Amino acid sequence: MLSGFVQRERLADARLLFERLPEKDIVSWNAMISGYAQNGNMIEAKHFFVESPCKDVFTWTAMLSGYAQNGMLDEARMVFDEMPERNSVSWNAMISAYVQHRKMVEAEELFNVMPCRNISSWNTMVTGYGQAGMIDEARRIFDKMEDRDAISWSAMIAGYTQSGHGEDALHLFIEMVRNGARMNRSSFTCLFSTCADIAVLECGMQVHGRLVKAGYGLGCFVGNALLAMYFKCGSIDEAYIAFCEISKKDVVTWNTMIAGYARHGFGDKALEVFDLMRKTGTKPDEVTMVGVLSACSHTGLVNKGIDFFHSMHQDFGLKPRAEHYTCLIDLLGRAGRLAEAKSLMKDLPFQPDATMWGALLGASRIHHDTDLGKKSAEKIFELEPDNAGMYVLLSNLYASSGSWAEVGKLRVMMRDKGVKKVPGFSWIEVNNKVHNFSVGDTVHPEKAKIYAFLEELDLKMKKAGYVPSTKLVLHDVEEEEKEHMLKYHSEKLAVAYGILNMTPTRPIRVIKNLRVCEDCHNAIKCISLIENRLIILRDSNRFHHFRGGSCSCRDYW
DNA sequence: CTAGGGTTAG
Structure with missing residues (x-):
């Protein structure tokens, strides 16, 4: 009962219940500590920790992971050093704390000296190196493992995906199937995300088939990942079918749907979904509004977009963030309302960042405003001197107005700064x-x-x-x-x-x-x-x- | 009651 309240974030109820307990055993004390710790209230957690009459490994480890999950790495380490006894969970919690803070040197130090490593310890290290982009290190750990479970494989596959090695991810997936590894919902989620990333629809559909065969429904993350996969692979019809099959639609489901339609240029559909979302009583969040605004932007619904921007605060109690301002600048800019976009840039509640100037640069490209484009690009160069994409955009802007001398200067600048143009490539999946x-x-x-x-x-x-x-074309040629x-x-x-x-x-x-x-x-x-x-x-x-x-x-x- | 993987936007 107590931990039920804690898990459902009903901490006030948990506390009432706890106080009325005739006999408080160590487990009930620990439940309270971990309840507060996992909900980010380390003050109360510490309070219960100090008050608790006896402490075991669970008590100490709950405090340790509480500090770790709330960004208090030094405090976590102090708990770790002070605890009278440690089991493998405590060691793993401390390693995980370092991993979350991208301190892989410290993580590996602990990993190497811990008395007994279990599969979780190995998985944590693989995940850590993967998330830090150190994909070879991740693979080194992965290859040394004697046993691997579903999590080990997904961690390695996710590492490949997130570091832009989509094909390696799929190869590993094939190897995993060949090894007869059992897959759980998370492995599927991870695979869908990989297929989405490199847009391999046929492969994604095969994984979908395996999901059905394994008897998993579209609950939790899996359904949302499947939905996103179909959108990112360009198959709207399949995405819609998946959407209908997700019985418990959460805010991410709706957000994926709205953003998906928006990216495909079906702004009206996106707004229909947004309407439906509100009718079914799901509260929009910041991500929803990014989708809604970008739907308006890509469809040219300028005034509607401006209204939605204002309704964020008025109707949904959401504070517009930098992303939302960027959408608004983009919206005005695309529609040719450059003066309004420019004045919005001046009145921002914070310093404009490179993506905002980027939106303005894009707008000046569409509407052939070379001066504004040049100004925007200069700002971007100040903020991000290595942004190759911006050189290309500006170069095209000059080229389209025939300013070949400027194009030439840019090329020299790129060479001097060692900025390399990202080579363009395209792919298609056939059979x-x-x-x-x-x-x-x-x-x-x-x-x-x-x-x-x-x-x-x-x-x-x-x-x-x-x-x-x-x-x-970038050059002045015949x-x-x-x-x-x-x-x-x-x-x-x-x-x-x-x-x-x-x-x-x-x-x-x-x-x-x-x-x-x-x-x-x-x-x-x-x-x-x-x-x-x-x-x-x-x-x-x-x-x-x-x-x-x-x-x-x-x-x- | 303590540790490991996964979804949406830009």
């Missing part, structure tokens, strides 16, 4: 295999076929009235050569490969690591009409659904 393409790819085995097809397509497109927008370079952008190659190799009725899903360029965007619109295909492109910013010659972003991205 369970991922095909990668880079600009002007020369390594794909079917390149001859792809290029021939693109040439052929090019003629048809010219007949249909398509004019390449060569001004966005027109013909520029056009040639554009034709071979990675997203075009991936799309061509998809058309050549996929059943005509199926959508072509392509993922690009950077933002799609304007010319490719125009070209793919045209291709969707000529070839009568649905082409779904995920770029670093959002989704584009090309169909019948137009895009779901309505050229507004």
Whole structure:
């Protein structure tokens, strides 16, 4: 009963009950301590700790992990040093405290000297190195393990995913299946997140199949992860089905749904879901509002977005954070209301950050305001001198107004500062295999076929009235050569490969690591009409659904 | 009653 109250965060009830207990044993004292500790009230926890007539390992460890979980690392260490006896849980709690504070040296020191390590100790270290981005160290620990459980595998897979090694994550998944490891809900959650990250829909669907086979429902995190996976893999229909199957929808479920529709350019749908969410009595949080505002932004619902921004505080008691201001600046900027966006930047309750200037830079790119773009970019350079993406954006801005001298200066700046442009690449999954393409790819085995097809397509497109927008290419080169370079952008190659190799009725899903360029965007619109295909492109910013010659972003991205 | 993994936005 007591721990039931504690677990449901009904600490006041727990306390009343505790005070009326005729006999308070050590377990009831410990329940109170851990209750306060885990709810962040270390003052009360300490109070009960001091008052408790006798203390065992549980008592001390509850205090230790309480301090650790509330960011009080030094206090946690003091408890650890003072405790009269320690079991493996205490050791693991202390290691976990270091891990949470990214102090891997201290964590490994303890790990090496602890008297008996169990599987949790190993798992904590793998997780720690994974989260710290030290993926080789994580693997070193993982490889040394004698026994692995579901958590060990998920920790390692999650480490690969979160450090951008999606393919290694999937390989390890295959190895895990081959090893006959049992999977639990968390392993599935983790796998969905990996599939979402690198957008491998077919693989994700197979994992979904395994989830069903294992007899797990869509409760807790798994359902939400599945939902996010379908959205991030570009399959809205499957996402909707998953949404319907999640019986207990929590705030994350709704947020995923709203943000998902928003990223795909279906702002109206996102707002419908937001409406439904409120009708079913789920209280929106800050993340919800980021989704709602970005839905308005991507759909061009400017006034509605401004209203939602104000309603945050008035109707939902939420204080707008930096993210929300960024959305608002983006919203105004995209709609061409640059003056309002600029004045909002001046009246911010805090210093504008790089992403806000980035939103302004994006807006000035769309509306060809070179001066504002230049000013924004300079601010970004001050705040983030190594941001390669910003050099490219500014460079394109100059190029589009023909200021080749400025473009040249930027290139020199990039070289002097050692800023490297992130190479663009695109990929597509066909028959369970991922095909990668880079600009002007020369390594794909079917390149001859792809290029021939693109040439052929090019003629048809010219007949249909398509004019390449060569001004966005970074260099000042001869027109013909520029056009040639554009034709071979990675997203075009991936799309061509998809058309050549996929059943005509199926959508072509392509993922690009950077933002799609304007010319490719125009070209793919045209291709969707000529070839009568649905082409779904995920770029670093959002989704584009090309169909019948137009895009779901309505050229507004 | 104490330790380990997982979901949404930018």
